[in-house]
Amino acid sequence: MGSGTTLVEAKLLNRNAIGVDINPQSVSISETNLQFQCDTTSKVHIRNGSATDLSFIKDGRIDFICTHPPYANIIKYSKEIENDISLLPIDDFLTEIEKVASEAYRVLKKGKMCAIMMGDMRKYGKVIPLGFKVMECFLKAGFASKEIIIKEQHNCKSTEYWENRNNNFLLLAHEYIFVFQKV
Numbered sequence: 001m002g003s004g005t006t007l008v009e010a011k012l013l014n015r016n017a018i019g020v021d022i023n024p025q026s027v028s029i030s031e032t033n034l035q036f037q038c039d040t041t042s043k044v045h046i047r048n049g050s051a052t053d054l055s056f057i058k059d060g061r062i063d064f065i066c067t068h069p070p071y072a073n074i075i076k077y078s079k080e081i082e083n084d085i086s087l088l089p090i091d092d093f094l095t096e097i098e099k100v101a102s103e104a105y106r107v108l109k110k111g112k113m114c115a116i117m118m119g120d121m122r123k124y125g126k127v128i129p130l131g132f133k134v135m136e137c138f139l140k141a142g143f144a145s146k147e148i149i150i151k152e153q154h155n156c157k158s159t160e161y162w163e164n165r166n167n168n169f170l171l172l173a174h175e176y177i178f179v180f181q182k183v
């Protein structure tokens with residue numbers, strides 16, 4: 001859920017939506033961002049919890065999933081919140097993403113889509129293809145790969161720092177939006 005961008009768009013599009021985030025701060029920011037008037041009858045539900053456990057949702061009830069997890073521990077969203085997957089190194093992070101993928105598969109209606117945004121990372125000058133590792137988790141959960149969208153990513157906080165250094169590598173300047181279908 002983060003700051004609630006997806007929920008704001010859902011409200012504007014008159015869609016019912018459920019947002020989940022492990023961080024209570026994200027919950028309060030989203031609540032604030034959703035306090036605007038518009039011509040809508042939809043219901044938006046905010047939940048402080050983990051995307052690895054959606055047991056409050058019955059099987060096959062959801063029409064669309066849109067998720068933007070942390071990219072392992074590149075950016076830490078909290079210091080010590082239990083189940084915050086932004087605190088995890090890659091292997092542990094992928095174990096949790098497998099749980100997210102299997103819960104997403106369970107709650108989605110058959111034939112419907114799940115979109116996930118994910119980026120790669122670089123460690124000691126080498127690219128770690130986190131995006132494709134995450135994609136594998138969703139395929140393993142039973143999803144079919146419907147689309148791979150490349151989103152250009154410029155002007156990050158750290159871009160200027162890296163541009164001004166004498167690097168022997170290219171800057172990562174894209175993220176993926178994987179669209180999966182429950183077939």
Ligand SMILES: C[S@@+](CC[C@H](N)C(=O)[O-])C[C@H]1O[C@@H](n2cnc3c(N)ncnc32)[C@H](O)[C@@H]1O
Pocket residue numbers: 001002003004005006020021022023026049050051052068069070071077083084085086
């Ligand atoms: C990349 S941000 C999402 C940003 C969002 N797209 C926005 O527009 O604000 C990732 C979010 O995942 C949350 N998060 C970390 N672990 C989680 C978990 N186990 N379940 C649900 N959310 C989690 C973090 O608290 C953070 O808000």
